[in-house]
Amino acid sequence: MRRKTLLYGLLCVLCVPFVFPTWWMATSSLKPVSEIFAFPPTPWPGRPTLEAYRQVFALQPFALQYWNSLYIALVVTVGTLAVSALAGYAFARIRFRGSNVLFVIVLTGLLIPSEVTIVPLFQLFHGWGLTDTHWPLVLVPVLGAPSVLATFIMRQFFLVLPHELEEAAAVDGLGRLATFRRIALPLARPALGAVAIFTFLHSWNLYLEPIVFLSSPEKFTLPQALTQFVDAYGGPMWNVQLAAASLTALPVLVVFVLAQKQFVEGLAHTGLKG
Amino acid sequence: MALSVARRARTVSRAGWWTGRRRDHLLGYLFVAPQLAGSLLFVFLPLALVLTYSLNEWNVLADTFSFVGADNYRRLLSDPNVPSVLMATGLFSAGLVVLNLSLALLLAVLLNQRLRGTTVFRTLFFSPVVVSLVAWTIVWGFLLQDNGGVNAILRIAGVEGPNWLRTGSWATLSVIVVQVFKNVGLNMVLFLAALQGVPKELFEAARLDGASAWTRFRRITLPMISPTVLLTSIITVAGSLQVFAQIAVLTQGGPGTSTTVLVYYLYQQAFQFHHFGYGATLSVLLFVIVLALTLLQWRMRRRWVFHEA
Amino acid sequence: MRIKVTALGLAGALALAACGSSAEPQDGPVSLRMTIWTGNEAHLKLFDDIAAEYNKTHPKVSVKYDTLPVETYTTTLTTQIAGGNAPDLAWIFENAAPDFVSSGALAPLGNLVKPEEFVPSTTKLWQKDGTLYAYPFSTSPFGVFVNTDLLKKAGQSVPAKGWTWEEAVKIASAVQQKTGKAGLVVRDFDYKGWDNLASVWGGWGAEAWSEDGRTCGFDKPEMIEAMGFLHKAIFTDKAMPAPGTTADFFAGEAAMTITQISRASLLKDGAFAWDLVTLPTGPKGAYSVIGQAGVGVLKKSRNAQAAADFLAFFTNPANSAKLAQYFPPPRQPLLTADSLARSNPLLKPDQLQDVVVDGIAAGRVKPSHAGQAEIGQAVRAELDKLWQPDADVATVMKGVCAAIQPMLAP
Numbered sequence: 001m002r003r004k005t006l007l008y009g010l011l012c013v014l015c016v017p018f019v020f021p022t023w024w025m026a027t028s029s030l031k032p033v034s035e036i037f038a039f040p041p042t043p044w045p046g047r048p049t050l051e052a053y054r055q056v057f058a059l060q061p062f063a064l065q066y067w068n069s070l071y072i073a074l075v076v077t078v079g080t081l082a083v084s085a086l087a088g089y090a091f092a093r094i095r096f097r098g099s100n101v102l103f104v105i106v107l108t109g110l111l112i113p114s115e116v117t118i119v120p121l122f123q124l125f126h127g128w129g130l131t132d133t134h135w136p137l138v139l140v141p142v143l144g145a146p147s148v149l150a151t152f153i154m155r156q157f158f159l160v161l162p163h164e165l166e167e168a169a170a171v172d173g174l175g176r177l178a179t180f181r182r183i184a185l186p187l188a189r190p191a192l193g194a195v196a197i198f199t200f201l202h203s204w205n206l207y208l209e210p211i212v213f214l215s216s217p218e219k220f221t222l223p224q225a226l227t228q229f230v231d232a233y234g235g236p237m238w239n240v241q242l243a244a245a246s247l248t249a250l251p252v253l254v255v256f257v258l259a260q261k262q263f264v265e266g267l268a269h270t271g272l273k274g
Numbered sequence: 275m276a277l278s279v280a281r282r283a284r285t286v287s288r289a290g291w292w293t294g295r296r297r298d299h300l301l302g303y304l305f306v307a308p309q310l311a312g313s314l315l316f317v318f319l320p321l322a323l324v325l326t327y328s329l330n331e332w333n334v335l336a337d338t339f340s341f342v343g344a345d346n347y348r349r350l351l352s353d354p355n356v357p358s359v360l361m362a363t364g365l366f367s368a369g370l371v372v373l374n375l376s377l378a379l380l381l382a383v384l385l386n387q388r389l390r391g392t393t394v395f396r397t398l399f400f401s402p403v404v405v406s407l408v409a410w411t412i413v414w415g416f417l418l419q420d421n422g423g424v425n426a427i428l429r430i431a432g433v434e435g436p437n438w439l440r441t442g443s444w445a446t447l448s449v450i451v452v453q454v455f456k457n458v459g460l461n462m463v464l465f466l467a468a469l470q471g472v473p474k475e476l477f478e479a480a481r482l483d484g485a486s487a488w489t490r491f492r493r494i495t496l497p498m499i500s501p502t503v504l505l506t507s508i509i510t511v512a513g514s515l516q517v518f519a520q521i522a523v524l525t526q527g528g529p530g531t532s533t534t535v536l537v538y539y540l541y542q543q544a545f546q547f548h549h550f551g552y553g554a555t556l557s558v559l560l561f562v563i564v565l566a567l568t569l570l571q572w573r574m575r576r577r578w579v580f581h582e583a
Numbered sequence: 584m585r586i587k588v589t590a591l592g593l594a595g596a597l598a599l600a601a602c603g604s605s606a607e608p609q610d611g612p613v614s615l616r617m618t619i620w621t622g623n624e625a626h627l628k629l630f631d632d633i634a635a636e637y638n639k640t641h642p643k644v645s646v647k648y649d650t651l652p653v654e655t656y657t658t659t660l661t662t663q664i665a666g667g668n669a670p671d672l673a674w675i676f677e678n679a680a681p682d683f684v685s686s687g688a689l690a691p692l693g694n695l696v697k698p699e700e701f702v703p704s705t706t707k708l709w710q711k712d713g714t715l716y717a718y719p720f721s722t723s724p725f726g727v728f729v730n731t732d733l734l735k736k737a738g739q740s741v742p743a744k745g746w747t748w749e750e751a752v753k754i755a756s757a758v759q760q761k762t763g764k765a766g767l768v769v770r771d772f773d774y775k776g777w778d779n780l781a782s783v784w785g786g787w788g789a790e791a792w793s794e795d796g797r798t799c800g801f802d803k804p805e806m807i808e809a810m811g812f813l814h815k816a817i818f819t820d821k822a823m824p825a826p827g828t829t830a831d832f833f834a835g836e837a838a839m840t841i842t843q844i845s846r847a848s849l850l851k852d853g854a855f856a857w858d859l860v861t862l863p864t865g866p867k868g869a870y871s872v873i874g875q876a877g878v879g880v881l882k883k884s885r886n887a888q889a890a891a892d893f894l895a896f897f898t899n900p901a902n903s904a905k906l907a908q909y910f911p912p913p914r915q916p917l918l919t920a921d922s923l924a925r926s927n928p929l930l931k932p933d934q935l936q937d938v939v940v941d942g943i944a945a946g947r948v949k950p951s952h953a954g955q956a957e958i959g960q961a962v963r964a965e966l967d968k969l970w971q972p973d974a975d976v977a978t979v980m981k982g983v984c985a986a987i988q989p990m991l992a993p
Contacts, residue, residue, distance in 0.1 A: 007384065007387065007389060008389075008391075010384065011384060011385075014381070014399075015395065015398050017455050018399050018401060018459075019398055021405060021410050021413035022401050022405050024409075024413045025405055025406070025409045025410075025413070033833075033849075034833065034834045034835065034854045059622070059624055060622075083308045086306070086308070086309075087305060087306045087308070089305060090302045090303075090306045094299075094302040095302075096298060096299040096303060099302060099306075102306060102310060105313070106306075106309060106310065106313050107508070107568055108317075108564060108565050108568050109317035110509065110512050110568075111511065111515060111567070111568060112317060112560075112561065113515060113516040113518075113560070115516075115518065115540065115541050115544075115545075116320075116321075116324060116557040116561070117316075117317065117320035117321065117324065118662065119323075119324075119327075119665050120320035120324060120327075121320050122662065122663075122667075122668070123323070123665075123666050124319070126666050126667050126668050127667075140316050142312070143309070143312020143313075143315065143316055144315075144316030144317055145313075145316065145317050147309065148309070148313065148317075149509055149512075151309055152505055152508070152509070153464070153505060156501040156502055156504065157467070157468075157471070157501075159501050160468075160471055160498070160501060176298065176301050177301070190467040190470055190471065191467060194463055194464055197460075201460075207407075211651065211652060211655070211659055212662050212663070212666070215616070215647075216647075223406075224652075227622075227653075227654075228622035228650055228652075229622065230621065230653055241409075245405070245406035245409050248406060249401075249405055252403075252404035253397065253400075253404055256397065256400055256403075257397060260396060260397075260400075260463070332665075333686065334661050334665045335686035335687075335688040336687050336688065337687075337688070419827055419828050420825060420826070421828050437827040440826045440967075440970070522654075526775050527960070527964075528775070528963060528964060528967050529967040529970075530964050530968070531964050541658075542956070542960060545658035546657070546956040546960075547956050547957040548661060548682065548956075550665060
């Protein structure tokens with residue numbers, strides 16, 4: 001019993017630096033501008049107002065931008081899950097010539113900051129006539145450097161599956177494809193959940209690429225839309241930006257709560273025990 | 275190479291002899307083909323272009339692009355800022371990786387206990403990940419002021435805190451800690467997923483053998499999740515090399531140049547100072563470092579990653 | 584090996600394709616793109632109205648305004664230019680002006696309407712060899728906003744035109760001592776944006792660099808004196824918030840702030856009583872400083888001719904008058920307290936006369952230089968040594984010059 005109390009206490013203390021800024025963001029979106037930067041910060045708005053939330057939708061085609069971000073993130077997540085599950089499985093479980101070399105080559109892509117490749121990528125997509133479209137925001141994450149992370153995660157998880165699985169599958173007369181689809185993939189649910197969270201989040205928060213590639217407000221994504229809430233002289237409208245930021249954070253928390261089921265309940269549901 | 279092999283394999287397959295190992299080879303190539311093609315097109319082709327930029331003086335505004343050979347590389351060797359930038363980068367990455375991984379593992383272990391309300395705590399620890407980076411950095415900028423929240427708390431404990439963002443080494447630490455709190459949730463998630471994969475039976479057996487909690491953690495848990503340790507350490511190194519907005523907002527590379535890390539310096543040279551050619555040269559340097567680090571971690575994995583041996 | 588060769592060939596082909604597409608002449612409908620940094624509804628509506636009116640006489644031409652985030656505006660613009668997607672027209676910050684003007688990125692503007700109306704101090708930054716390359720649509724002088732509530736609380740009288748820096752520091756430190764709020768804040772300085780300090784050292788006749796931009800001015804006696812004054816105001820008199828502490832005037836956290844008058848819009852909530860006065864005078868008397876923004880035509884534009892024609896329309900006297908409700912104009916006839924009062928209801932006529940009209944006429948533009956970003960970064964890094972209580976001002980200032988002199992005159 002004492003151990004439990006101690007654990008709860010520890011968790012509560014650890015929570016503070018994580019929760020306070022989020023709390024500030026959410027409550028500040030309900031404050032008038034002058035109160036946001038009052039020092040010391042007020043824990044709760046003196047006179048709460050939803051005005052900022054009204055302005056979010058009045059100043060920008062925010063609902064449309066929300067949809068843009070959402071559908072791009074979903075397409076990217078599904079695409080990345082497919083690409084990375086295949087590649088990760090192959091790199092972890094199939095012995096083929098050059099697999100290690102190929103994997104290290106792919107892996108280096110993970111460590112290249114997007115600032116390094118943004119200009120040549122822009123040149124490529126401009127040459128193909130795909131600037132100011134959503135294509136670069138889908139193609140690059142699904143096939144390029146960001147999906148390498150996903151492949152890496154998948155590989156590391158497939159690596160720990162016991163080898164008896166494939167032997168058993170072979171005994172049952174399952175081919176490689178069927179083993180992958182019916183056995184390995186269901187077992188990888190925790191990893192797929194983690195990949196889904198990472199990928200969705202990455203696409204959802206993508207900032208540099210949309211700014212460089214998109215120029216029509218109706219094609220903007222959310223992080224880009226956030227920067228558009230500025231006053232007459234380029235100064236940020238903080239309350240509106242924070243309201244938009246709060247609205248932006250919400251779906252990702254929902255995705256997290258849903259996806260964490262996948263990896264927390266983990267193996268219990270995969271039938272491994274039965 | 276992979277593509278041509280895959281193509282050849284496909285034509286041969288019609289002959290119908292593909293069984294066993296050959297078929298496995300082919301499937302392997304097919305499975306990794308999308309990833310590989312994407313990497314070539316969206317990672318290595320741009321990198322090749324960056325390499326060509328680095329051999330040129332490219333003034334974007336004047337629209338001049340002229341071949342200068344190794345000039346940019348000579349400049350790299352004589353640039354008085356480069357040693358301090360590399361130093362700052364090393365310090366920053368090392369600090370970030372150590373802090374991030376140990377905190378992530380601690381949180382994951384705490385939250386992997388059979389405890390009511392862990393879902394709530396999990397979500398709380400994860401929540402900074404979804405908060406807008408700008409909002410996050412601004413709040414911390416506030417808290418880390420000389421007369422800010424952190425020092426107020428320290429004063430209650432009777433400690434006079436430093437001027438966090440205006441003193442050399444404290445500024446580096448501050449940026450690291452702000453970044454760790456923001457993103458540790460991601461690694462926590464990975465560790466949690468990995469901990470879930472450790473078979474309970476192993477613990478039971480160890481417990482029956484009378485192993486202590488610490489021994490169980492060190493002898494069973496750590497080896498079992500070592501692939502994830504490799505994973506998280508590589509992606510944290512990658513992340514540490516890309517920290518940019520936080521530095522721009524919190525310190526702008528200062529005080530002095532103490533928080534000017536390589537990617538920030540590169541960004542300054544290419545995009546703010548309009549030295550695209552030199553910026554590309556710094557990119558090549560970054561790439562070489564990244565390559566070396568990846569190879570190093572990769573070579574070392576057999577030593578300490580259980581499943582790779 | 585084969586792949587590598589193919590990839591390089593492909594890269595070359597793509598690079599060629601990207602370059603080639605920017606040079607085709609265009610017939611038929613023309614769509615112009617102007618990059619801007621405001622996302623303000625009212626601004627965009629005004630711009631769209633101007634474009635719609637232009638469209639009446641030029642049915643083939645349409646104009647699209649492309650808002651880029653303000654903090655990364657210049658870098659995003661540069662990225663677009665580098666990628667082969669330069670806009671036709673672009674807003675330009677004053678600190679990027681020398682780079683854009685001197686590099687030849689902009690097309691000369693020989694066709695603007697009634698250029699004789701321009702106030703000379705406003706066009707200096709935007710021309711090369713007597714030719715104008717961008718129109719300074721926004722010319723915003725620096726003034727001092729005063730929180731009169733706070734001053735009263737501290738028993739200080741509200742300053743008026745002709746006040747001195749000594750008085751300013753005295754008031755500021757009195758407010759700090761009696762109310763605990765900050766005294767005087769140089770807005771957007773925050774111990775990083777040092778070019779805003781021009782609004783202080785102007786009173787000593789100091790300059791960041793000489794008129795021709797080739798000699799460092801930081802180690803000149805007047806600059807050392809000005810910075811010494813500032814250092815004492817910060818660390819001894821506590822008249823300004825120390826490094827690592829910020830205070831927002833517009834949230835009521837400071838007694839006074841030096842900033843551009845366009846920030847008056849932040850005061851419309853009316854949480855406290857305020858006044859706007861001219862910058863205090865220094866040992867060298869009165870002075871004023873202006874911040875600017877210009878708009879120019881990119882030489883790379885496929886429709887440079889059409890873009891220049893639209894710009895002439897966008898900035899003609901009639902449209903300048905409309906723009907003046909948000910951006911202080913560079914045209915003499917529009918720069919009267921009366922005409923400005925109509926569009927700036929928050930400011931009183933004598934405030935407009937003293938700070939805006941007189942300020943623009945006499946104003947020096949904030950320091951700017953080709954390669955400003957790089958120089959600015961070097962100055963920032965060196966000045967960090969000054970922001971310590973025990974710093975030796977003269978030594979630090981010599982260090983600043985040692986760092987930037989090679990960049991000023993290579």
